Amino acid sequence: MATEDKPQLQSRLGTEQLNIGYADTLIVNNLNLSIPAGKITALVGSNGSGKSTILKTMARLMKPSSGAVLLDGKSIHSQPTKDVAKQLAILPQTPTAPDGLTVTELIGFGRSPHQRGFGSISTQDREVIEWAINVTGLGAFRDRAIDQLSGGQRQRAWIAMALAQQTDILFLDEPTTFLDMAHQLEVLQLLQKLNEEEGRTIVMVVHDLNHATRYAQHMVAIKSGTVVAEGTPGEVMTREVLREVFAIEADILVDPRTGVPLCLPYELARRA
Template identity: 75%
Template sequence: MKRLYTEELAIGYANRLVVQNLNLTIMEEKITALVGSNGSGKSTILKAIARMIKPEQGKVFLDGKSIHEQPTKQVAKQLAILPQNPVAPDGLTVAELVGYGRFPYHKGFGSLTKEDKQQVEWAIHVTGMEQFSDRPVDQLSGGQRQRAWIAMALAQETKILFLDEPTTYLDMAHQLEVLQLLQQLNREEKRTIVMVVHDLNHATRYAEHMVAIKQGAIISEGTPQTVMNKEVLREVFGIEADIIADPRTGVPLCIPHGLTASH
């Protein structure tokens, strides 16, 4: 049975539909990259599937039931989302932030249990943040901050993790740091990861499944080899590009060299 999928999803803002008739199945235990130009609707789709916004029509199904009809805490035990540019309260330490990931397992505002603390310690360890656990989040570098937020999402103990442009505003080293961590979580923990990605070459290197989106519609989906071709790049991004094989992995890489005539 498909675990997470949409049926005829329509999503809108201020009486304007951004996405219509979306049918998308999330590949279980894979990394999926949603790609498209600015304003294509990819972040909107991510938020709707992760239950952050309610669709105008259609449904998102999680384990056979409509996700918007399930209790919030029940959904929060199944999936976690890291939005774009999250901000922690001033002075909040990494350990405190990661502890917030345990909220689906609490009634009211009780203190962390022994099991909670073990899960928090594990999340901090697996993201390589032990030496920063007592440091305020607002004193960390961009890459460290992003790892702290990922640790909080991991502390939720979900098998599905959504990330909206997790490498935005990070330098190249920190981008690789975050992407390699996500790849490690997918391979070692079998986490299903769905992320909105701007850099096409990051998408082909780290995702096994790609979904190319234009004006809220899926233009192409499949392996990087399927999606990364000149025709899709012309239609979705309005660019002319050469496609070469990565000498290390063989995945397709995009080298743009011009705009299409219609762009």
């Protein structure tokens, strides 16, 4: 569980008394959250817990009922859209592209916040697009249509588009959804590489708890729009937290390769 005497992690992004709702239903109540800079943060919780809603609001896709999302001490909802787009990028859960759009064309859309005129591609834009293609390993597919790619390749192309925005902060909503195990690892290892080599701050909603502990240095466990626990994987992945957040009983094992905790659920928790 998070404690008050923990050392503060350096942060550029966080929430302050954030309330988020749909119509008259409050989904997130009084959320105060700090995202550590230069780390991968995983938001975890059961379906309907509010984690995707929190991510979308922090990424400025949704407007809160009250409170604020702060970026460098300023509310992102009061800043010009183009300014925010130069600082953070988001990959939604199920992005779609027009039929026939190529990988290079898709990545080019990531340069929009930096362009002065509509459709004007500068030399710098081309250099950044080329860099995004190379860092995501898409050189062989640059002229391939997005709808002709495998799931993992397609997801890498969308990540490349987000990278082309050249933001320090990257949001991803369930980036491995609908991917098989090999493609899941492909995407997660790419994110790990971007974090380690580029210093990107990454915030992602993750369903697989073992993926969260392996690839994130910071975890936030959410239940009914409220933070139950946050901290390192070792601090969050406990039997007590899993019982409260997911209503499961689980053994916690240690990965012999990485030393991070792994979850082995074996039954539903008995309700009081």
